[in-house]
Amino acid sequence: MAFLDALMAMLASPLMQRGLLVAVLVGVSAPVMGTYLVQRRLALLGDGIGHVALTGVAMGWLAGSAAGLTPHDVLAVPGAVVAAVIGAVLIELVREKGKTSGDVALALLFYGGIAGGVLLIGIAGGTAANLTGYLFGSISTVTSLDVWLTAGLAALILGIGLGLRPALFALSHDEEFARATGLPIRALNILVAVLAALTVSVSMRVVGVLLVSALMIVPVAIAQLTARSFRATMTTAMVIGAAVCITGLSITYFYRLSPGATIVVLAIGVYAVVALARPLFARPARAKDPHLDAEDDVRLQEGT
Amino acid sequence: MPDASQPPIRTQKLSVSVETGTILHGIDLTVTDGEAVALLGANGSGKSTLIKAMVGIVPITSGSAEIFGADITAARRSVPWSRIGYVPQRLGPSSGVPATAVEVVASGLLHNRRLRTGRATRKKALEALDQVGLADRAHDSVQVFSGGQQQRVLIARALVRDPDLIILDEPLAGIDRASKEALARTLARMRGNGTTVLVVLHELGELAGMLERAVVLRHGRVIFDGLPPSAAPGHDHPDHDHVHAHADTAPPGHTVPDLRSEW
Numbered sequence: 061m062a063f064l065d066a067l068m069a070m071l072a073s074p075l076m077q078r079g080l081l082v083a084v085l086v087g088v089s090a091p092v093m094g095t096y097l098v099q100r101r102l103a104l105l106g107d108g109i110g111h112v113a114l115t116g117v118a119m120g121w122l123a124g125s126a127a128g129l130t131p132h133d134v135l136a137v138p139g140a141v142v143a144a145v146i147g148a149v150l151i152e153l154v155r156e157k158g159k160t161s162g163d164v165a166l167a168l169l170f171y172g173g174i175a176g177g178v179l180l181i182g183i184a185g186g187t188a189a190n191l192t193g194y195l196f197g198s199i200s201t202v203t204s205l206d207v208w209l210t211a212g213l214a215a216l217i218l219g220i221g222l223g224l225r226p227a228l229f230a231l232s233h234d235e236e237f238a239r240a241t242g243l244p245i246r247a248l249n250i251l252v253a254v255l256a257a258l259t260v261s262v263s264m265r266v267v268g269v270l271l272v273s274a275l276m277i278v279p280v281a282i283a284q285l286t287a288r289s290f291r292a293t294m295t296t297a298m299v300i301g302a303a304v305c306i307t308g309l310s311i312t313y314f315y316r317l318s319p320g321a322t323i324v325v326l327a328i329g330v331y332a333v334v335a336l337a338r339p340l341f342a343r344p345a346r347a348k349d350p351h352l353d354a355e356d357d358v359r360l361q362e363g364t
Numbered sequence: 365m366p367d368a369s370q371p372p373i374r375t376q377k378l379s380v381s382v383e384t385g386t387i388l389h390g391i392d393l394t395v396t397d398g399e400a401v402a403l404l405g406a407n408g409s410g411k412s413t414l415i416k417a418m419v420g421i422v423p424i425t426s427g428s429a430e431i432f433g434a435d436i437t438a439a440r441r442s443v444p445w446s447r448i449g450y451v452p453q454r455l456g457p458s459s460g461v462p463a464t465a466v467e468v469v470a471s472g473l474l475h476n477r478r479l480r481t482g483r484a485t486r487k488k489a490l491e492a493l494d495q496v497g498l499a500d501r502a503h504d505s506v507q508v509f510s511g512g513q514q515q516r517v518l519i520a521r522a523l524v525r526d527p528d529l530i531i532l533d534e535p536l537a538g539i540d541r542a543s544k545e546a547l548a549r550t551l552a553r554m555r556g557n558g559t560t561v562l563v564v565l566h567e568l569g570e571l572a573g574m575l576e577r578a579v580v581l582r583h584g585r586v587i588f589d590g591l592p593p594s595a596a597p598g599h600d601h602p603d604h605d606h607v608h609a610h611a612d613t614a615p616p617g618h619t620v621p622d623l624r625s626e627w
Contacts, residue, residue, distance in 0.1 A: 226474055
């Protein structure tokens with residue numbers, strides 16, 4: 061079987077092994093934070109953080125070349141992590157202050173992040189072309205250090221994102237009630253922001269800054285078409301995330317396509333198929349009347 | 365730790381201001397243990413803001429609010445949150461991520477010292493849903509629930525923690541009569557068990573029989589504090605000019621301990 065042989069050859073390649081490992085880790089962990097963000101109507105937060113992370117990449121690059129480190133971008137990912145965390149906490153603090161100026165502040169971070177990245181990479185002696193790998197992903201060049209970093213961050217995201225699910229669910233579902241129930245709202249909000257920032261930094265290697273939010277959001281969008289509970293939405297999204305990341309990356313082993321773009325297009329394709337097919341597989345209407353058997357407040361006849 | 369003998373609610377000169385003006389002007393209100401109090405007033409009188417300030421949702425501009433003796437601003441961490449059940453008026457608009465009734469009710473088990481739900485979570489949540497007559501829909505997404513059903517979920521979310529003080533924001537708004545009567549029975553039963561009740565209302569309606577004290581707000585000030593106005597037409601309630609269609613259905617002092625009859 062030529063196809064199986066090709067598949068075995070793919071799995072035997074150390075580069076693909078590392079790539080697939082990173083893809084699975086990212087595919088599973090990104091939708092966890094994505095579920096909370098979608099529930100809080102912050103689906104675009106990941107984009108904002110991603111733009112800020114780009115400035116972090118350039119700052120890491122600048123620091124690396126200033127310190128004379130040999131691959132100039134060895135500090136790029138750590139720089140992205142730091143910048144993304146700071147940016148996410150800033151966005152959260154602005155959001156807490158009031159809603160009216162929130163989207164403007166978010167926009168400022170978007171533009172500032174991209175412009176700062178391009179500016180700093182120039183100062184570091186590079187060109188904007190050096191940023192391309194971070195804008196669109198460069199999973200085909202992951203090192204074993206990247207794998208360890210990704211594994212560590214993914215463990216953190218999964219550990220907290222799943223371990224504190226009841227509290228994070230309560231916060232995302234009804235923030236006012238969560239406050240009235242005594243939960244430490246500010247600490248949890250900042251925790252969500254920091255975890256979202258870490259997710260963005262991790263996912264950046266796979267799909268790039270410009271598509272990073274897609275990995276967090278699209279699997280959740282697919283899952284919520286079929287699930288009835290929050291738990292099922294999150295679990296389904298994790299499975300879908302891992303599946304599209306592995307499949308998309310494998311496709312690019314055989315065809316010269318951008319891995320990040322392939323994964324995202326694949327995910328959106330799955331969304332379209334599920335959305336179209338859902339009515340065909342919808343469970344039959346409940347046998348019993350879904351309406352309550354309540355007494356009418358309206359009296360149809362006088363003198364009862 | 366707060367003293368057990370402290371009143372469930374005590375506000376002193378509580379004021380709340382926003383950019384557009386002052387909503388509450390120096391409210392002094394004490395609710396003692398086991399009382400059932402109605403907070404009445406016209407739309408915009410500040411009654412919802414007052415209870416939101418009491419539970420820490422709305423920031424207090426000056427003065428103080430204490431829950432069981434703990435200042436909710438200065439000593440937020442030492443407030444015995446697990447003893448308070450809060451029922452907001454409505455569940456906010458859905459974001460599209462589904463959540464079942466059990467999941468929503470289970471979040472009522474969390475408080476400042478508890479960020480994860482324990483083993484008995486599911487059982488407790490199902491019991492609370494049973495009390496409001498929604499046990500058979502426990503695993504359905506609340507997104508598809510009607511307004512009245514969603515409100516019962518919110519009540520179950522407050523009941524699940526077995527509170528010593530329950531605060532409800534306009535629980536009679538927009539639900540049918542059977543639900544109102546069932547809510548009255550649930551609250552009467554809780555009162556019988558010694559739970560303190562504070563309920564924001566537009567009119568006493570079905571709850572008239574179980575409330576022993578009324579506090580009326582107007583323009584952010586307490587203008588009346590005493591026995592509840594009579595439910596009959598012509599009482600001195602500031603906005604009583606609607607027809608009390610069901611005033612005859614809630615005889616005062618009715619004690620119906622039957623918990624889970626026809627919601």
